[in-house]
Amino acid sequence: MAICVEPTHKGNERLCKVVDRMNSDIEIRTLWRASNITAIDRLGYNDHGPTHIRIVTKTALKMLDLLIEAGMQPSVVKDYKLTEQDAEVIVVLAAALHDIGHAVHRDKHEEYSISMAPQIIRRLLEGIYDEEKAAIMMAEILHAIIAHREDVLPLTLEAGVVRVADALDMEKGRARIPFQAGKVNIHSVSALAIDKVRVKKGTERPILVEIEMSNSAGIFQIDELLRDKVEKSGIRDKITIVVHVPKEEKRIIERLEL
Template sequence: MSYSFNVPVRDNVKLKSVTDLIRKDGKLQSYWKCANVMAIERMGYTDHGPTHVKIVANMALKLLRMLVEHGVKPSVVSDYGLKNEDAEVIVVLASVFHDLGMVVMRSEHQLYSALLATEFLNRFLPAVYSDEEQAIIGSETLHAIVTHEDPYRPLTVEAGIVGVADALDMEAGRARIPFRAGKVDIHSVSALSIEKVEVLEGGRKPITIKITMSNSAGVFQIDELLKPRIEKSGLQQFFHVTAEITGERERRIIEKFEL
């Protein structure tokens, strides 16, 4: 079993070392498969496995770099005197591990994710960091994992970023699995309405999230899922969200809905 995991490491040697270890770890990849068995096959949810993980990791890394360019200092830098490259390692690791707990159950999965992530952190971090740095990077990663989901609130820049990145994995293709399996509810219908999600520089605020919808049902995804993540991230002052419906007429997703 082998899944492709790639993020743009640029000149971050630490991040490259960590991502190399992620790609080679068969047990981690097996957990991703198990997470999808639970999420998709047993619960009728969207993908919580390797594709989702890669999307979230890339989005989190992009958001972090954009915010740093606009003068935001990562918490691991301001609180511990480490570097921006260490913050990049944290958001990628937290993204990689944030849904591992789905192998146990959906409820409180973020707590199980943190528990399962500890084994991999203990295996990955010694190749890159000193004992003291391992403790810092590990604790910051675990915080980001646990707080990506309610009711826990992120207290670091990195954790806030991971929560927002997770919510941005909402394009239509991501909802087709449960929809085709017969799960017709506001979650699946609204998710199918989201055609494209773009993260752009500038506008009213440093980062503009531009969402293109085929149907106004997509507002549910924005208002009920994305908006709360941004509000609790502690970074809401940096995000501007816009949503547009394409075409003159809305595309019909379902023919009829009955209770």
Template sequence: MAFEVPVQGNDILSTILERANSDEELKALWKASNINAIDRLGFSDHGSTHVRIVARNALKMLRLLMEAGHQPGVVRNYGLTKEDAEVVVVLASAMHDIGLSVHREDHDEFSIMLSPPILRRLLKGLYEEPTLTYMIAETQHAMISHHEGFVPYTIEGGVVRVADALDMEKGRARIPFASGSINIHSVSALAIDKVRVGKGHERPIQIDILMNNSAGIFQVDELLKEKIARSGLRDLITVEVKVPEAESGIVKGLRL
């Protein structure tokens, strides 16, 4: 499946998407990341499907924040455009996990090491120096911001951080669950039917999480909550969780 997001008239972003979808190195890194994540570690997908979900949610949140008057870092600090901020967010989403192709441990730092030649290739001819280097630096900042050890300085980094945690609908947990990884991570992820990002009423961003079982609270309280708290966007996001009165059964039992 192609790496696609709604470009909404952003011609540079459209060109970058075309280049990304034909870049053999980037596609190979997505596949290699999944070899480690799925085949060797029994985790959920961290390749092309994951980055597409992250990119779409991150871009949607960025646009909602800009619509509400919040300035991206590339606009505030470098005098670039909102469209350039969209490029940063999409590229960071595309590459934040490519370091998993090397190893799970410190994969965020491996992603930073692997990304410069790919970024320069994707951005070639679209930006001149020094703007090209600014764009690469801002993209790498947003990439590293998804990791728990790094607090984002920009809303670009903040939305990538939060979007990474929003990839938790139940279909995303089927691979580790089916392979026998029955634990709170896989069970709680199976409890989440839908994640929706939209325009909020009191805050710019509204995240609705629809669950079929209260086990999904773990995903929100232990994972998403921390991501939002350290995103720099805490006061700009509302999260609403809906759990049905009649819960569905996920596991019938467990033998230890």
């Protein structure tokens, strides 16, 4: 499954070149597949491969766009005098490579990701950036990758965006695999209660996240999983999260036997 560059980003030639290279890179595609072998086939978790990557990449870019539109400077612009287009490249590559460590193991996968990513990043950036800028891009991408780990605080706008986008991949289809495999617990049931996640331009804050639920069990996803990611993202004050729960809730399970 290829990552697509949205029409609004077609003018970013560096991003388009990087994405074209990434979509044709056999190693990357294989690592995405291997990540799903670990997550789905061996552990019974949800998707951490191409579908997850496509969703996180699209969401992260949209959030970055909204923050820039609101007047915020990406960290690579503020600190290194690079461009907003370079920030887009950082966000896309960090989103695309943040979970490749699952190919090794779920435990400490973030650390495996940052050890496996450098050779891939160098290959994707070769000829697009000079040596100095490539080194800066490498550092910023690796920071955004490791900062999606629960106990690592993002120090850049780009890393914060990737961290939140990763957590927002929570619609019900994400839990269908473990649920159908027999994992009936608060994690799978609450995930099945999330019908839709939308990222929009906000009014009081730059980013509005609307979450539609079919059942109140979805509150677990918000309170236990999403809240911490957002609170420790560095961009908490730029995001409004609104949760909609219907008056008549949908029953997710009929019977549970222990």
